[in-house]
Amino acid sequence: MRPLRRSALPTVLALLMTLAVLALPAPAGATITRLCTGYTSCANAGMSSSGYAAASGQMYWRMYSGHNCTNYAAYRVIKNGYSSTRPWDGSGNATYWGTQMSSITDRTPAVGAIAWWRAGVYPAGSAGHVAYVEKVISPTEIVISQDSWGGDFSWARITSTSGWPSGFIHFNDRRMQSVSRPVVSGKPAVGSTLSATAGSWNPSSPAVLYQWLAGGEPVQTGSRNTLEVTRAMVGKRIQVKVTASKGGYADASSRSERTAPVPDTVLVNTVRPVIEGTAQVDQTLVASGGRWTPRADTRSFQWKADGEPLPGATGRSLALRSDLVGKALSVTITAERAGYRSATASSAPTAAVAPASLVVQQPPVLEGAPVLGETLRLTTVGTATPDATRDIQWMRDGAPVSGATTRQYETTRADLGSVLTARVTWSREGYRSVREEVAAPAPVRALTTLTPVVTEGTGRFVVDATVTARGVAVVPSVVQVVRGGVVLAEQAVGEDGTVRLVVRDQRPGQRTYRIIVPVTDVTTRVVVLQDVTIS
Template sequence: MLPPDRRPSPPRPALLASLLALLLGLAGLAAVPSASAASSTYLCTGYVACSKAGYPSGGYRTEGSKMWWRMYAGHNCTNYVAYRLVKSGASSERPWSGSGNATNWGVALSGLVDQTPRVGAVAWYKANGGWAGSSGHVAYVEEVVSATQILVSEDNWGGDFDWRVVTKGTNGWPDGFIHVNDTPLEVVSEPVVSGDVAVGETLSVDPGSYAEDADVSVRWFAAGTRIKGATALTFTPTVAQWKKRLSVRVVAKATGYARTVIDTDRTHGVRRGTIEVTTDPVVTGTAQVDQVLTTSLGRYSPAAAATKIAWYADGTRVRGESGRTLTVTPDLVDTRITAKVAASTEAYKVQRATTSETKDVAPGVIRLDDPFGLDGRAELGDALTVAPGTVSWPTDADVSYEWLRGQTTSNARSASSTDGSGVSEDSLTYTLGTRDVGKQVGVRVTVSRPGYTTEEFVLRSGSLTTTSSVLDLDATPRVRTREVRVKGTQRTRTVVNRKVVVNAGVEAPGRKVVNGAVRATLTLADGTQQVVEGTLEDGTVRLVLTNVPRGKQKIRVDYLGTKIVEASAAKVTVRVPRR
């Protein structure tokens, strides 16, 4: 077929009309519809009237002077439909060679013809049908009301532009529909995937919204490959999708429109999921040195493929302990123990679950198989000896001895070599000395080990016999006189100053030197007393009583005693001369 700009010289009018109809494509309809028009309802006729009624020509009123797909310009069904198809996005080149008459469209494009009307499709009429003339007819489907009713716009050779309603079952219904570039369903909002893109986390897709009520279906893809069975609006990635990028293909269908297919943007690669702790691990056992604590592993969703355990004391890692049990060691005393379980499985982040704290770790218990004892007699000069007991646990416990002197342990004082009694090097024996006289002597045995409760035992001897003091008194009175002159009188008197000097000595068995206080008491006939006290030096003391009355006098001398030597007393009688 020759293009219009290379047509031969025009023949006579009748032949010219036939030739133009063949080469350019002319509508088979007359300007005035035939009697069969009753099968269609006209909504408007003419560019102006239709535009005012809200039925536009899509711009053909001004663009119809051009040839589209090499069809005849002006009022012509084929040029109008070709214009509408090109403006909808179809190629500007006619998609076939040969006759452009309307009746040939369905033949040349037979692979695109079916009986389903869609917006933007070509309503095709064969030649000499109930509606079309000898050249056939084409119209543009504007709306699909239902499967049996459509609205078309058209232009007519030798006629005018119009819109009409066509009902199926009448001779106005097209012989077929050519789907060159059907109008897709208008997308108001694009579909979007939302949610945490991670294994085990549920994602959602908003399928978008459309200008018409549409049925939508979705398909989920991972790295461009369809995920079998994933056709819901939600999807939970599994290990199979780990690290892959996801997308969703949304297919929207509405009556009269070609299906609309939209692929969402791909997400980032699916991240590791989060393991859920469904049951926390728990530590059982007694928090005490030498006891064994045990931790459960807990439960997880999904189930953990592997677990690792770490033990902590007051939040500090206990080195070297990674099993389900922990033997409590002395260095953990007064701390609180926890266990952390790290659960892991493929494509999931490691989840760490921590047990609750135990009570403060209590010290361990020292165990004795045989008790300690104390041998020896409580006599001056004898030795007391500790009979060692047997410490069965811990085997490296420290045992120490402290010798005590006192009536009770509450006021006991440590005995030491400074007492003059001596303590053996191994501290197991102690020789009783004079300082121990009258006191209860014992030994405090201390069994200790860091991290264990210290055990103490006080072993006591009987009391030593008290040593009595012996007073050796030398009370030799000496009277000294001196003359005193008293002025104011004519007489002179001689005053005699009468003194008694008492030299007292104190001795005690087992003591080289006795110390302490000595008191001399002079009691007169009228009951009054004169008291003089002094302190022994090297076992002796000199006490002086003055102004002692004449005659025979009795003096009591008391040694007041110490913690070691008991008190003692002696009496002496002296005669004071009258001169």
């Protein structure tokens, strides 16, 4: 720990200079664990003196040779590439190293730094102590190598509980060393992606930062080892600068070789793609490839619906499915040529895809009389091509009858006077619905019953008739006696359903008369032929 003695005056000056320097804070406590002792023993344990065992007979920075902490520390700093001339004047005692080199002394350990203890700080004696930092395990744990005045060479582990250094002097800390340069791969063309290796480093597995340069100017910095080549880089050479860092080591950088200049090779679309065909379900659209300058080697297609890519629709043609109804279709073509950046062009959108049409064979057929209590039936409902869902709905004067959705329908009082229609609808996704309607031939009416009783007389006869209709309280009609198309008598049906008609001025003889109840909105027409003898 002692340097070569010099005259008293320089020593006094050095002491005054030391007092003028702002002292570092007192070190925290540390625990020191000896790992090996002696050049040979340490070397056998893989903890060498970096050649000091053979060079210890020489003085470095005018320090005493042999077992001496300052001579060993100076040797290691010089071996790492620092000047062989001591960087300060005055005393070389270890206690002064940190104060004389206060501008590069702090409390942060680093591989290659000099651990420094003031005089009296454990384990240093009155002259202080210095050692070489071999490894930084954490900010509070280090491994050092050291030699000692009157002692021996050794390695030790120190943790901050007792004996922690007063500071660390960073003459020329160990730096990351580039073993092999980064390599950029990929084609330097607009639109392409370049990638870079980090190169190899000593020590290995450092954290790396990539800085991409175009024409020597930074264009991207971060953890990404890839670069998208843009138009702004045309004519420029691409290079990557990799900075490696690892705990306890100073950062270092290494640059790759520069690429060839990025060429301005771009395919140009001269004729826009065109879509041919009808935009309707079950139709097929076909895309023309457009034209490119220079001519494209390959072309790929991507169909889109309302601007969104259709999964799997990458052929030249597109069969239109029902789920495309209402959407405008377009196609984007990507053209490629060796040595050129790929380029894209899109067609104009089509009109919205229209639904297809169903074809119905055998329209529906309705059978049955529109009479109250009778059943109307659809004997034929027809078929549709392609297959479609069929729905039946009975209508009363154009309004749906609730629950009436089967092929047959039994008339009710609610239907009296109304026209019934059977509506058959065929539907399928992506197709226009087809609707067929078949109506009953007449409004629904109650069946009228006429019971006449004739009383014959001289020159006349009397008809007493009873008129009824199912579901109708009073038949809203009249009873007529007709012969030869001439109405001979007519009388309204009474509220009790009866009526009397007197037919006068008839010539004697036997004749056939027609007794009629005319049709109304809610009742049917009825005719009874009656033979009458006039005296």
